[in-house]
């Protein structure tokens with residue numbers, strides 16, 4: 043048996059011993075050692091009165107990352123049974139000198155935007171700094187938007203859905219033909235764009251949704267039009283109709299193509315970026331020009347590289363969001379590890395702006411006592427989206 047205290051309706055603050063809550067506990071109860079994460083959430087809904095039809099809950103445990111004689115509380119996100127069991131097991135062991143589970147609970151409305159939810163889960167202890175903040179670069183919108191006045195008629199799309207002239211014969215994969223199958227909407231969009239970029243013809247998207255994709259030639263005198271739709275279970279896309287032939291001009295000037303979006307380019311350069319992480323936008327422009335005989339703008343090439351990095355390694359923002367739970371987990375696994383954050387408040391009380399973090403692993407702190415009284419510091423510049431520098435401090439023992 044172990045006690046659980048539940049805090050909700052207030053906010054997290056940083057006191058002399060680390061994370062603390064600005065309101066007294068809303069509820070407390072004694073739990074069995076084999077309590078599961080699902081049972082815990084059910085109990086929290088019961089005890090706090092949070093409506094489980096309208097909300098999910100976000101849980102952070104206040105964890106003592108210090109020692110029995112010197113408490114230092116950090117927040118540990120509890121998002122699944124594995125994390126919950128680790129917390130219970132560590133709590134039931136008496137080594138850390140803190141045998142109460144303290145849970146800070148946020149009610150998250152189910153209609154919330156997922157992006158906002160993930161941001162609010164990133165908790166940085168409140169510390170301020172006078173260091174300059176990072177800059178953020180705006181990204182080009184990659185969604186193809188219909189031109190003003192261009193709106194697909196629902197009736198026409200419905201008629202197209204009923205088209206029956208589907209030909210399943212094997213065809214040249216570089217062409218578009220009725221019946222051609224694709225794994226997803228993204229795949230059919232890429233194929234249609236690539237075909238027209240090579241043809242030096244331009245498209246307007248009329249509809250692009252989870253179940254249908256309609257494009258037509260940008261030249262109003264040209265009657266070419268393509269309609270694709272998803273399968274019954276939404277697990278594939280298929281070209282259902284292609285109306286007319288292109289009769290528009292295809293005299294390209296080798297310059298940028300309106301349908302060559304950054305997202306499209308990002309998939310072309312995955313291998314290039316993987317092999318050469320410092321590929322410049324100009325190199326990307328040259329690479330694309332050689333493939334398609336048209337040269338994307340510098341800005342498109344720059345954005346395409348950012349997107350390619352996202353595809354290969356995940357988003358910069360998501361990587362930074364993992365920093366707090368990652369270091370909290372290190373403190374749990376290595377009691378005595380010290381972490382210091384610098385962050386600024388924002389208009390959203392649940393979101394702080396990251397400025398910097400410093401940490402020292404517990405064994406390094408212990409080992410430093412036996413080192414010579416000289417510290418070497420070196421740094422390297424981070425060339426990612428947010429810039430910054432990474433520093434490392436090294437001390438040497440008598441044997442160097």
Ligand SMILES: [Zn+2]
Nearest residue numbers: 259264288290
């Ligand atoms: Zn045309």
